[in-house]
Amino acid sequence: MHEALFTYIHQHATLPLTAEHKALIEATFQPKRLRKKQYFLQEGDIGKQAGFIVKGAMRQYSVDDKGVEHIVNLFIENWWASDRESATMHTPSRYNIDAWEDTDLLVVTRAEMLELMEKIPAFGQTTRVMDERNFIASQRRLNSTISNAAEKRYEEFAENHPQFIERFPQHLIASFLGITKETLSRIRKQAMR
Amino acid sequence: MHEALFTYIHQHATLPLTAEHKALIEATFQPKRLRKKQYFLQEGDIGKQAGFIVKGAMRQYSVDDKGVEHIVNLFIENWWASDRESATMHTPSRYNIDAWEDTDLLVVTRAEMLELMEKIPAFGQTTRVMDERNFIASQRRLNSTISNAAEKRYEEFAENHPQFIERFPQHLIASFLGITKETLSRIRKQAMR
DNA sequence: AATAACCGTTGATAAATATCAACGGTTTCC
DNA sequence: GGAAACCGTTGATATTTATCAACGGTTATT
Numbered sequence: 001m002h003e004a005l006f007t008y009i010h011q012h013a014t015l016p017l018t019a020e021h022k023a024l025i026e027a028t029f030q031p032k033r034l035r036k037k038q039y040f041l042q043e044g045d046i047g048k049q050a051g052f053i054v055k056g057a058m059r060q061y062s063v064d065d066k067g068v069e070h071i072v073n074l075f076i077e078n079w080w081a082s083d084r085e086s087a088t089m090h091t092p093s094r095y096n097i098d099a100w101e102d103t104d105l106l107v108v109t110r111a112e113m114l115e116l117m118e119k120i121p122a123f124g125q126t127t128r129v130m131d132e133r134n135f136i137a138s139q140r141r142l143n144s145t146i147s148n149a150a151e152k153r154y155e156e157f158a159e160n161h162p163q164f165i166e167r168f169p170q171h172l173i174a175s176f177l178g179i180t181k182e183t184l185s186r187i188r189k190q191a192m193r
Numbered sequence: 194m195h196e197a198l199f200t201y202i203h204q205h206a207t208l209p210l211t212a213e214h215k216a217l218i219e220a221t222f223q224p225k226r227l228r229k230k231q232y233f234l235q236e237g238d239i240g241k242q243a244g245f246i247v248k249g250a251m252r253q254y255s256v257d258d259k260g261v262e263h264i265v266n267l268f269i270e271n272w273w274a275s276d277r278e279s280a281t282m283h284t285p286s287r288y289n290i291d292a293w294e295d296t297d298l299l300v301v302t303r304a305e306m307l308e309l310m311e312k313i314p315a316f317g318q319t320t321r322v323m324d325e326r327n328f329i330a331s332q333r334r335l336n337s338t339i340s341n342a343a344e345k346r347y348e349e350f351a352e353n354h355p356q357f358i359e360r361f362p363q364h365l366i367a368s369f370l371g372i373t374k375e376t377l378s379r380i381r382k383q384a385m386r
Numbered sequence: 387a388a389t390a391a392c393c394g395t396t397g398a399t400a401a402a403t404a405t406c407a408a409c410g411g412t413t414t415c416c
Numbered sequence: 417g418g419a420a421a422c423c424g425t426t427g428a429t430a431t432t433t434a435t436c437a438a439c440g441g442t443t444a445t446t
Binding site: 362363364374375377378379381382 | 392393394395396
């Protein structure tokens with residue numbers, strides 16, 4: 001179970017992971033299994049935990065006044081599911097995170113995470129790289145959202161994240177892109193010819 | 194000149210800043226003055242530098258096929274102007290960064306930044322906090338962009354960032370929000386009653 | 387002091403996208 | 417094995433937002 005995480009760290013760090021490090025990681029990260037639709041975090045709660053996805057798929061979304069869900073993030077294997085805002089600021093989360101498929105996670109609290117980052121240099125490296133990438137990805141997504149019409153946003157997304165297209169139904173992709181499922185359906189129809 | 198940066202670090206770190214640390218920071222951060230409209234980074238270049246804004250205002254934007262500018266970020270005093278993507282990945286930048294007002298900066302390269310983060314614990318803390326906040330802010334902005342219509346986006350922005358409303362002209366705010374200046378003008382007119 | 391650039395506004399119109407309603411094909415669940 | 421939930425699609429229509437053009441006031445430039 002923890003092997004996936006070790007591999008992930010190796011891929012993102014240059015520093016080595018000793019046997020003691022691995023033992024510490026195994027002792028800290030708790031395996032957790034979520035059934036499809038099960039919440040990992042619910043709006044209003046404080047999201048102290050972060051989860052590394054070993055297998056499965058999850059989504060993070062807000063719900064507006066009208067009860068419409070807006071997908072903020074989609075996660076699959078080797079991604080981290082968490083609400084950084086809530087975890088860092090200790091404020092009630094404005095988002096829900098739940099399992100879209102049955103999902104196996106490795107869970108840590110924010111505090112444990114910080115501790116591991118200090119004690120295990122390779123882990124510190126890994127989280128830094130991950131943060132960096134997340135930030136870059138969200139800047140790109142923002143740029144695409146303010147610069148492009150729906151059609152181009154979809155094209156860029158499909159090109160950059162084919163895994164998500166295969167994995168999640170169209171109406172979630174639409175919501176992620178900030179458009180309705182009907183509009184996405186029409187865009188795809190256009191694109192076919 | 195470097196005082197503003199020391200103050201900034203004090204505000205974001207719990208660890209102390211020794212005299213040697215300060216000396217190292219002064220030796221590393223180069224003061225730079227930009228005239229209004231002067232580029233700090235130009236599309237296609239590799240943005241190795243980051244600038245801490247001591248005084249002034251800047252903007253980061255992309256230019257689309259039609260030559261229209263899309264504001265990705267606005268910066269004022271105590272913000273960092275840089276293209277993280279280009280600096281981290283060593284790829285040509287897709288953005289321009291220029292001075293909106295005459296601006297005083299303290300400039301470092303990415304490499305120097307990493308070095309300082311290692312040598313000065315308080316500085317490492319500060320950059321971590323800054324990264325965290327940036328990430329949270331961009332998540333919020335994304336959520337607002339995909340969830341809300343133009344009017345509500347503007348309201349939220351005006352509430353959360355009054356400094357920007359005062360500081361930048363309306364057409365830049367509009368672009369930042371992903372709408373045209375005409376639409377923003379009409380939204381504001383509505384809101385008045 | 388004159389001229390040009392910049393900025394916000396308004397009106398008329400076009401284009402993009404949302405909304406509402408309905409349908410048929412899956413898949414899921416008891 | 418049948419009912420219910422889920423999913424994508426399509427059509428008709430409404431709403432939002434962009435585009436284009438023009439104007440007057442302000443600010444910057446020379």
